[in-house]
Structures are given as C-alpha cells and as structure tokens.
Amino acid sequence: MYVWMQGNSFTRIATIYNGNITLNTPCLRYFVDAKWCLIGIDRTEKKIAIKAVTNEDLNKNKFMPEVLNKVSLGKSYARISNKNIVLEISKIVGKKCNGEKFIVSFDEKENQIIIDLNNGI
Numbered sequence: 795m796y797v798w799m800q801g802n803s804f805t806r807i808a809t810i811y812n813g814n815i816t817l818n819t820p821c822l823r824y825f826v827d828a829k830w831c832l833i834g835i836d837r838t839e840k841k842i843a844i845k846a847v848t849n850e851d852l853n854k855n856k857f858m859p860e861v862l863n864k865v866s867l868g869k870s871y872a873r874i875s876n877k878n879i880v881l882e883i884s885k886i887v888g889k890k891c892n893g894e895k896f897i898v899s900f901d902e903k904e905n906q907i908i909i910d911l912n913n914g915i
Contacts, residue, residue: 805818806818806898806900807821807895807897808897808898808907809894809896810883810893810894810896811891811892811893812877812880813875813877813880814873814874814876815876815879815883816871817874817898818870819870821907822870822871822872824907825865825867827848828847828848828865829849830852830863830865831846831865831874832844832845832847832857832861833845833874833876837886839912840910840911841908841909843901843906843907844906845904845905846865847862863876863879886911887911894914895914896910896911896914896915897915898910
C-alpha cells in the first residue's frame with residue numbers, strides 16, 4: 795500500500811536569516827493589504843507569533859508605532875527585516891540563524907501566523 799507523501803507547494807514555511815524572517819508563498823494570503831505586522835515571542839514554548847496589521851488598524855492608531863514591523867511583499871514571499879528579533883530567535887534556538895527553516899501554522903482564533911521553533915525542517 796502506498797503512503798502519499800506531503801508536498802511542499804502548499805506547506806507554510808518560515809526561513810530565518812541573520813537579519814530577517816522570510817515567509818513563503820502559502821503565507822502570503824495572511825498579508826493581503828497589510829504592510830505592517832506585530833511580532834511576539836513566547837520564549838517558554840519557543841514560538842513566534844506574527845500578526846498582520848491592517849490599514850484600518852493603523853488609521854485607528856490601534857498599535858504604538860514602536861511595535862510595528864515593516865512587511866515587504868514580493869510575488870512569492872513576505873519578508874520582515876529586524877536583526878534584533880532574529881538575535882532573540884537565535885538565543886531561543888541556541889544557534890545563529892542563517893537560513894533555518896521552520897513550519898508555520900495559522901491560529902484562526904487570534905488571526906496570526908505561528909512559527910514553531912521546535913519544528914525545524
């Protein structure tokens with residue numbers, strides 16, 4: 795009996811480099827009309843949350859500017875550049891991040907992307 799293997803075309807993946815977090819094509823749908831995001835770190839669970847900030851949120855001044863991170867969107871990726879956050883992630887995983895890949899899930903309730911640093915590829 796054949797066991798069908800999971801493909802990677804629809805797998806949400808975050809790649810963490812020394813200066814940015816890059817999310818692949820399947821993650822793009824979470825950033826429709828968003829140019830900013832919030833990033834939260836759960837050091838105990840070793841997880842990163844990324845929440846898109848909409849223009850409506852910005853217009854309502856829902857978040858302080860110092861907690862916003864710029865999202866650069868390409869045709870096949872979303873990139874968040876922040877060396878300080880990557881440094882914190884490196885401390886959590888216990889090594890310098892330079893192309894480390896992690897599985898991404900989506901928390902429907904909180905409407906945010908979750909990077910599980912325990913689930914490296």
